[in-house]
Structures are given as structure tokens and as C-alpha cells.
Amino acid sequence: MSLVELAAFISTHLRRKGIEVVLSGGSCVAVYSAGQYVSMDLDLINRYQVKRSLLRSAMAGIGFSEQNRYYKHPEAAILVEFPAGPLAIGEEPVASVEEISTSCGVLKLLTPTDCVKDRLAAFYHWDDRQGLEQAVLVAKMNKVSLAEVERWSVVEGKAEEFKQFTGALSAPD
Amino acid sequence: MLEPLLGSTNRERVLMYLCLRKEGYAREIARFWKTDLDPIQRQLERLELGGLLISRTAGRMRFYEFNPRFPFLRELLALLEKTFLFYPEEDRSRLAMDRRRPRRRGKPL
Numbered sequence: 001m002s003l004v005e006l007a008a009f010i011s012t013h014l015r016r017k018g019i020e021v022v023l024s025g026g027s028c029v030a031v032y033s034a035g036q037y038v039s040m041d042l043d044l045i046n047r048y049q050v051k052r053s054l055l056r057s058a059m060a061g062i063g064f065s066e067q068n069r070y071y072k073h074p075e076a077a078i079l080v081e082f083p084a085g086p087l088a089i090g091e092e093p094v095a096s097v098e099e100i101s102t103s104c105g106v107l108k109l110l111t112p113t114d115c116v117k118d119r120l121a122a123f124y125h126w127d128d129r130q131g132l133e134q135a136v137l138v139a140k141m142n143k144v145s146l147a148e149v150e151r152w153s154v155v156e157g158k159a160e161e162f163k164q165f166t167g168a169l170s171a172p173d
Numbered sequence: 174m175l176e177p178l179l180g181s182t183n184r185e186r187v188l189m190y191l192c193l194r195k196e197g198y199a200r201e202i203a204r205f206w207k208t209d210l211d212p213i214q215r216q217l218e219r220l221e222l223g224g225l226l227i228s229r230t231a232g233r234m235r236f237y238e239f240n241p242r243f244p245f246l247r248e249l250l251a252l253l254e255k256t257f258l259f260y261p262e263e264d265r266s267r268l269a270m271d272r273r274r275p276r277r278r279g280k281p282l
Contacts, residue, residue, distance in 0.1 A: 069222070083224060085224075121242050
């Protein structure tokens with residue numbers, strides 16, 4: 001089972017239990033970079049902050065057990081985490097999400113534009129250089145609205161840092 | 174003061190401390206409020222799990238601060254800052270007074 005299929009399988013199972021999750025973080029970058037970036041964990045945002053006890057029992061139903069905030073399956077190398085909702089990038093709620101259909105279920109994930117903003121948020125607030133590199137990678141390989149990323153960056157008070165992103169984006173490989 | 178809203182006095186203490194001091198560790202916060210360590214530690218962990226706080230370790234201590242990516246941070250800080258104005262004068266001066274500049278080891282007062 002690929003990363004996307006596993007994420008879709010878990011998401012679909014949880015949705016049936018009334019738990020809405022959306023893929024975010026580095027695993028989203030892995031999806032949008034066609035495997036150029038490798039992620040060993042799945043960040044599934046617990047969109048409506050369902051209680052952890054419900055999450056724990058739903059995950060146990062498909063063989064995952066919780067260990068120190070992460071969920072592990074005896075037959076999978078991937079770790080699953082459920083960061084607390086709401087689904088937001090910086091101060092703003094996420095307006096729409098992408099969907100990928102697989103044979104294992106449907107995966108909801110950030111759009112490429114929101115994925116870039118999400119990675120840039122790590123760069124803007126924590127000076128995470130890897131976040132900047134991931135944002136550049138996703139922006140190069142997908143259709144991303146740079147105007148929207150710029151608007152959001154200004155709202156976040158990070159207009160100067162946005163220039164660093166566009167500089168890195170236009171730099172030769 | 175925000176206990177009816179937050180459901181816990183210690184949660185308010187943690188949030189107010191971090192709002193004014195920007196960062197802190199469990200023992201320091203508990204000592205400041207003259208309260209037990211365990212409930213403060215529990216609140217810090219819950220707030221981190223909920224995405225309001227982030228933490229980093231330095232030596233054997235775990236320092237907490239507000240998560241700059243928490244979507245309601247600006248509004249939360251505005252609420253805490255207003256609440257601070259209603260605190261007793263003594264608490265306000267103690268919270269606002271924060272010696273962070275270095276002091277040479279062994280220096281007499």
C-alpha cells in the first residue's frame with residue numbers, strides 16, 4: 001500500500017465513524033512532489049477536534065495503537081499523527097480541500113496552494129529552511145496561485161519573507 | 174477571572190503567564206502562582222496537544238510558548254491582555270516585572 005493509499009484507507013475508515021481528517025504537513029509535500037520528498041509519517045488534521053478517546057478506538061478498529069501521540073500499525077512503517085484542528089493556515093480557515101480517489105478510499109488533503117502556504121508558515125514562524133525548500137518543490141511541480149500565497153503572506157505580516165520564497169523559486173535548479 | 178470560560182484556574186494561570194512572559198517552564202509557572210506543579214504541567218501538556226502552545230527543551234527543562242500558527246492566537250492574546258487589566262495590582266506588577274537580563278554568578282545584590 002502506498003502512502004496515498006494508506007492515508008486514503010485511514011481517512012475513509014474514520015469518515016465512516018464520523019471523524020473528518022485532512023492530510024497536511026510533510027506527507028502532503030510527498031504527494032505533490034511525486035515522491036521526490038519522502039515522508040515517513042502522516043499528519044491527518046483532526047478537523048473538528050473529535051475527542052482523542054474516539055479517535056483511539058476508531059484507529060484500534062483497523063489495527064493501529066497509540067504510542068506517545070503517534071499511531072503505529074505492526075505491519076506499516078508509517079507513523080500517523082492527528083494534530084488538533086481547526087483546519088487553518090496561519091490565521092485563516094482553509095476554504096476548500098482537494099480529494100484523491102484510490103482503490104483504498106478517498107483522501108482529502110490541502111490543495112497545492114494551501115500546501116505551499118502551510119510549508120511557508122513553518123518557514124515564516126520557525127525559520128524552518130526545510131519548510132522553504134518543500135514550498136519551492138511543491139510550487140515548481142504543481143499549479144499554485146502565487147498571487148494567493150502573496151496575499152496570505154502579507155496578512156501574516158511576512159511580505160519580506162515571501163520575497164525570499166519567490167527568489168528561491170526563480171533560482172535555477 | 175476567565176475560569177467560567179476556560180473551565181480551569183490553572184489553565185488561565187498558564188495562559189496569562191505565557192502571555193506576559195512570552196515563555197516559561199512548568200516549575201517556574203507553578204512557583205510564580207504558588208501552586209502545585211502537577212496541575213500546571215497537565216495544563217501545559219493539554220494546551221500543547223490542542224495546538225495552542227509549542228515547546229522546546231533546553232537542558233533538562235521544557236520551555237513552552239504560544240504557537241504562532243494557532244489560528245485564534247491574536248484574539249486569545251487580546252482577551253488575555255484585557256483580562257490582565259482586571260487582575261489585582263500585586264499580580265500585575267509581579268507578572269510585568271521580569272528580570273531576564275544576565276546576572277554575573279556570585280554578584281552581590
